[in-house]
Amino acid sequence: MAARKTLVHLRFDEPHTDVPPSDAAGSLVDLTDGTGALPPVVEAFTGFGRDFLGEEYSLEAKDAVAGSSLTTRDCTIDVLLAWDMAAQLDFAATGTIVTRGIDGSAAEYSAYALELRVVDLAQRIAELRFAWQTTAGVDKVQAGGHFIVPADGFLMLTATRRWISSTEVELQYYVGDRLIGDVLSSDGDIGGGTTGTLRVGHGSPGGTYLLAVIDELRVRNYHVTQEEVEATWKRLSKFQPRGYKAVRDLFQPDAPISNDPASRFQKLLRIAGHAVGYTAAQAENVKLNLLPDRAYGPSLEQWESILGEAPRDLDGTARRRRRCVAHFSQREGVSPPGVRSTVHELLALAKTQIQLLAFDNTVREDFSQGLRGERWRATPAAQWTINAGALRVQNAADIPLTSAKADWYTALTAADCDGRASQMIAKLVPTTLAAGAEVGVVFFDWAQWSVLLFGLKNDAGTYKLVTEAFVAHASQGVTVRHTFVGLPAAVWLHLRQIDPGGGGGGFKTSATDANYTAAWSTTSQTTGYTTSAPFSHRARFQWAGMYARTTAGAANIDVAIDDIVLRTPFAGRTSHWYAYRDPALPGSPDLVAAWGAIQRLKHAFTRASAITTKSFLAGVSLVGRTPHGALT
Amino acid sequence: MPPAAFIAVTAGVQAIDRVAFTTPSAVKTRDTLLAIIASIDPDEAQVVDMPEGWEQLAEFPLLNGIITILRREVVDEEPPTHEVALVADPFVVAALIAYRGLDANSPMLEATATAINASTNFVCPSRTLTTYSELYLGLVFVSASVAITHPAGTTERYDANGAGPSRLQIFELLPELVGATGTKTSTVAAPQSGVAASALFKVQATPLVQSLVPDVPGAIGFVEVGV
Numbered sequence: 139m140a141a142r143k144t145l146v147h148l149r150f151d152e153p154h155t156d157v158p159p160s161d162a163a164g165s166l167v168d169l170t171d172g173t174g175a176l177p178p179v180v181e182a183f184t185g186f187g188r189d190f191l192g193e194e195y196s197l198e199a200k201d202a203v204a205g206s207s208l209t210t211r212d213c214t215i216d217v218l219l220a221w222d223m224a225a226q227l228d229f230a231a232t233g234t235i236v237t238r239g240i241d242g243s244a245a246e247y248s249a250y251a252l253e254l255r256v257v258d259l260a261q262r263i264a265e266l267r268f269a270w271q272t273t274a275g276v277d278k279v280q281a282g283g284h285f286i287v288p289a290d291g292f293l294m295l296t297a298t299r300r301w302i303s304s305t306e307v308e309l310q311y312y313v314g315d316r317l318i319g320d321v322l323s324s325d326g327d328i329g330g331g332t333t334g335t336l337r338v339g340h341g342s343p344g345g346t347y348l349l350a351v352i353d354e355l356r357v358r359n360y361h362v363t364q365e366e367v368e369a370t371w372k373r374l375s376k377f378q379p380r381g382y383k384a385v386r387d388l389f390q391p392d393a394p395i396s397n398d399p400a401s402r403f404q405k406l407l408r409i410a411g412h413a414v415g416y417t418a419a420q421a422e423n424v425k426l427n428l429l430p431d432r433a434y435g436p437s438l439e440q441w442e443s444i445l446g447e448a449p450r451d452l453d454g455t456a457r458r459r460r461r462c463v464a465h466f467s468q469r470e471g472v473s474p475p476g477v478r479s480t481v482h483e484l485l486a487l488a489k490t491q492i493q494l495l496a497f498d499n500t501v502r503e504d505f506s507q508g509l510r511g512e513r514w515r516a517t518p519a520a521q522w523t524i525n526a527g528a529l530r531v532q533n534a535a536d537i538p539l540t541s542a543k544a545d546w547y548t549a550l551t552a553a554d555c556d557g558r559a560s561q562m563i564a565k566l567v568p569t570t571l572a573a574g575a576e577v578g579v580v581f582f583d584w585a586q587w588s589v590l591l592f593g594l595k596n597d598a599g600t601y602k603l604v605t606e607a608f609v610a611h612a613s614q615g616v617t618v619r620h621t622f623v624g625l626p627a628a629v630w631l632h633l634r635q636i637d638p639g640g641g642g643g644g645f646k647t648s649a650t651d652a653n654y655t656a657a658w659s660t661t662s663q664t665t666g667y668t669t670s671a672p673f674s675h676r677a678r679f680q681w682a683g684m685y686a687r688t689t690a691g692a693a694n695i696d697v698a699i700d701d702i703v704l705r706t707p708f709a710g711r712t713s714h715w716y717a718y719r720d721p722a723l724p725g726s727p728d729l730v731a732a733w734g735a736i737q738r739l740k741h742a743f744t745r746a747s748a749i750t751t752k753s754f755l756a757g758v759s760l761v762g763r764t765p766h767g768a769l770t
Numbered sequence: 771m772p773p774a775a776f777i778a779v780t781a782g783v784q785a786i787d788r789v790a791f792t793t794p795s796a797v798k799t800r801d802t803l804l805a806i807i808a809s810i811d812p813d814e815a816q817v818v819d820m821p822e823g824w825e826q827l828a829e830f831p832l833l834n835g836i837i838t839i840l841r842r843e844v845v846d847e848e849p850p851t852h853e854v855a856l857v858a859d860p861f862v863v864a865a866l867i868a869y870r871g872l873d874a875n876s877p878m879l880e881a882t883a884t885a886i887n888a889s890t891n892f893v894c895p896s897r898t899l900t901t902y903s904e905l906y907l908g909l910v911f912v913s914a915s916v917a918i919t920h921p922a923g924t925t926e927r928y929d930a931n932g933a934g935p936s937r938l939q940i941f942e943l944l945p946e947l948v949g950a951t952g953t954k955t956s957t958v959a960a961p962q963s964g965v966a967a968s969a970l971f972k973v974q975a976t977p978l979v980q981s982l983v984p985d986v987p988g989a990i991g992f993v994e995v996g997v
Contacts, residue, residue: 144994147992147994149991181987182984182987183982183984183987183989183991184988184989184990184991185987185988185989216992218982218991218992257902257946258902258946261902261976263902263976265773281773281775282773283771283772284771284772284773284903284976284977285976285977285978285979286976286977286978286979287979288978288979288980288981290981290983291981291982291983292981292982292983292984293979293981293982294982306796313977313979313980314979314980314981316977316979316980317771318771318977318979319771319775320771320775320798320870321775321870322775322777322778322796353991354991354992356992366997369997370992370997373990373997374982374989374990374991375980375982378989378990379985382985382986383985399985399986399987400987404986405986405988407986408986408987408988408989409988412988412989412990413990415990416990416993416996419996419997420996420997423996423997488846488847490847491847720850722792722850722851723850724792724793724794724795724797724848724850725795726795
């Protein structure tokens with residue numbers, strides 16, 4: 139983030155008119171008159187000010203270091219002034235408070251300007267508004283905020299600009315601590331150059347000479363929060379006057395002291411009193427605005443530092459606060475209500491709008507959403523299609539039965555574990571299964587090329603259920619499990635690892651065998667199964683799915699596959715959960731912060747994230763974490 | 771707080787006899803959403819049902835079409851979409867426009883509409899402001915997919931085709947004057963038919979602010995340390 143700083147601070151505290159005003163922030167050289175005479179020094183709220191009434195006064199200066207008063211993004215302009223509305227309207231409705239850039243060239247395009255406009259003199263209605271020019275010099279006068287101007291006194295005017303994008307700029311206007319305007323502008327193209335001029339009292343895109351006494355003017359390169367404006371107003375309007383009164387009241391009512399405000403004694407009382415008031419205001423500010431829900435500026439930066447939150451350049455204060463507060467909003471831990479409480483503000487949602495997605499270790503697939511690439515690795519892709527709501531495999535050429543070329547057709551999904559105790563069911567509906575063709579389910583250890591096939595095969599005109607195992611590419615032989623009379627209309631295949639072998643759990647290596655069964659049914663997915671005797675094969679596999687192969691020519695396989703159930707008890711799916719935000723919902727979520735909050739909440743050795751899609755590719759980082767397949 | 775601030779506008783999407791609006795992401799609580807629905811069919815395009823929180827401010831079924839104005843105040847848990855049911859499934863053009871600063875207690879002051887027959891001028895009625903800050907919205911429905919030029923001195927906020935031959939234009943005027951605005955005329959290149967309407971909305975009261983009157987000169991002003 140760019141360092142927060144005051145770009146310009148004109149105190150106008152010169153004791154004599156002929157002394158050129160200087161910039162307390164050091165960005166500008168001494169200001170000179172724009173019209174031939176310096177505005178007269180007069181008494182003002184903070185001591186002295188400059189009187190822009192009466193004639194066409196303005197002050198201007200170049201940067202002491204080129205660009206030091208320039209900001210084309212965030213900025214805050216505060217000013218203390220006493221405005222003569224009648225005189226203003228008599229001259230021209232809109233007066234310029236300040237403009238950085240006085241037009242005429244790219245370097246002088248206005249990067250920021252603040253204007254005061256008389257809307258209705260009789261009702262004393264005024265408008266405070268921003269203005270600037272684009273990088274092409276086009277005037278962009280912004281909508282402002284209206285307010286009723288009191289009959290006398292000095293106004294504390296604050297205008298903040300928060301640049302979000304080239305088409306979105308947030309503007310807020312305050313008089314005192316009162317928010318009078320909250321506007322969204324699409325004019326994010328803001329011009330201005332490093333060698334431009336800052337001018338006070340005249341020359342903004344929409345305004346001319348200002349008829350006012352200007353006491354102080356400050357420009358900062360960041361947008362301030364309402365809390366900061368309120369704190370400043372309270373200091374000026376309440377605490378400092380009370381401090382003065384408190385010091386003054388230390389004296390007895392009849393004490394022989396001068397009551398003349400211009401007397402040295404009263405000035406001494408003022409110094410002491412305002413110092414007391416200043417201190418009280420700072421204490422009040424800390425009391426109200428120390429905690430991260432209202433912190434701003436250095437306090438907020440400290441919170442972020444403590445909590446390990448690194449703000450990005452375009453993060454607004456509200457977003458930064460929510461991130462910090464989320465660290466404390468974890469009262470209910472990783473329970474569903476606890477997760478909702480912690481992340482709902484970060485996701486810009488009501489608690490009830492967050493969908494918490496968690497999974498068991500069973501994957502079900504009915505292909506109603508098509509053949510999703512994030513779940514199924516289907517090769518060759520053209521041979522696996524969706525037809526009438528089911529997966530359809532058709533061959534385009536020979537697919538050798540042997541494993542030597544490893545070019546069977548396969549549609550595989552990650553088992554997300556080493557395969558222990560896993561089982562799979564699939565429904566086959568064959569249309570064409572010519573002699574030599576075979577379609578079925580497979581468990582695949584890709585690393586070791588150990589494969590277990592269980593499929594329906596046309597063996598020279600006879601339809602059989604067969605299993606064949608490969609270990610390191612070498613076939614262990616084909617076993618016929620069942621012979622049909624004719625081609626079955628549909629058959630459910632159930633391949634299952636019934637025990638890991640070797641007496642129970644423990645890590646299974648590629649050389650460890652397990653016991654399997656192959657079962658089938660022509661009745662339904664859940665009934666009518668006939669189960670083979672257990673047989674042995676390698677325990678470990680990482681992929682499960684369907685295969686097709688043939689010894690014959692093309693166009694001899696056309697089989698529909700549907701209603702897949704894959705259960706992998708030792709998979710990591712149950713350790714995954716997600717807080718899903720529907721992207722159609724309005725609002726600006728802070729997904730980075732939501733992910734961070736979830737990482738703090740979740741149990742160790744689990745995976746969780748904040749997401750805006752229920753479908754993503756394995757290997758794609760979800761803000762730093764990798765998901766495993768589709769979530770439905 | 772005046773002036774009324776335009777926030778965003780989104781197009782309504784028709785699905786048979788329903789029109790769906792997406793809530794703009796930039797809205798804040800207490801902003802006002804105005805749904806404008808227009809159609810050539812004054813019978814079938816009437817609104818029969820709308821979600822909770824919506825109210826119908828005006829409906830102008832005229833010979834050459836219909837314009838309906840609905841209103842809602844944005845709440846903390848604002849739904850992402852809003853769906854309005856119509857009598858049947860005519861071709862409809864619709865938009866959702868969001869404003870900030872409108873008076874929630876007095877949603878709409880007045881509105882009228884005029885049927886336009888085969889004309890290049892779509893004259894939106896004059897409105898009489900009683901408070902300087904009131905918002906004038908001109909609503910123009912043309913039963914053809916043609917470009918509409920908004921009146922000089924106004925700000926166009928929406929101008930797009932709908933399903934079928936139809937177009938809706940919304941423009942705003944903040945006169946800052948008490949009294950009659952006068953009629954506001956949008957124009958099309960060739961004579962068309964449709965409806966021209968205008969509506970007047972009340973804005974929140976202009977705030978009276980406090981000033982600083984020095985008791986003694988020489989206060990501490992803006993500071994670099996603290997507030």
